[in-house]
Amino acid sequence: MQEKFFTTEQVANILQVHPFTILKFIKQGKLKGIKLGRVYRIMESDVKDFLEERVTSTKKKETKPKKEPKKEQKPQPQKKEKPKEDTEKIEEIYSVNKNKNDDKEEHYYII
Numbered sequence: 001m002q003e004k005f006f007t008t009e010q011v012a013n014i015l016q017v018h019p020f021t022i023l024k025f026i027k028q029g030k031l032k033g034i035k036l037g038r039v040y041r042i043m044e045s046d047v048k049d050f051l052e053e054r055v056t057s058t059k060k061k062e063t064k065p066k067k068e069p070k071k072e073q074k075p076q077p078q079k080k081e082k083p084k085e086d087t088e089k090i091e092e093i094y095s096v097n098k099n100k101n102d103d104k105e106e107h108y109y110i111i
C-alpha cells in the first residue's frame with residue numbers, strides 16, 4: 001500500500017494547531033518532513049510516530065518523597081532606634097573673616 005503524504009496545513013488541522021507550529025516542529029527536528037521546492041510534505045507514518053512519542057501515560061510514575069515544608073520563621077522584632085536628641089554635637093571647622101573692615105565672621109559647622 002502506498003504511503004499517504006500530508007501538507008503542513010492538513011497536519012495542522014489534524015493536530016489542531018497553527019500551520020506555522022508544524023513548520024517549527026519540522027525545523028526543530030521534532031517532526032520529519034520532506035521539502036519539495038518551497039513547501040513541505042509529511043508522511044502519515046511520521047505524523048503517527050510524532051504523536052506516539054508525545055502520548056502521556058496514565059500510569060503513576062514513582063515519585064520522590066515530598067520534602068516537608070519549612071517551618072515559617074516568625075519575623076524578628078526590629079531594634080528600635082534611639083530617638084535623636086535635639087542637641088547634636090556640632091563641631092566648628094573654621095571661621096573666616098569676610099571683609100577685613102567687617103567684624104562679621106562666617107562660621108562653618110559639621111553636624
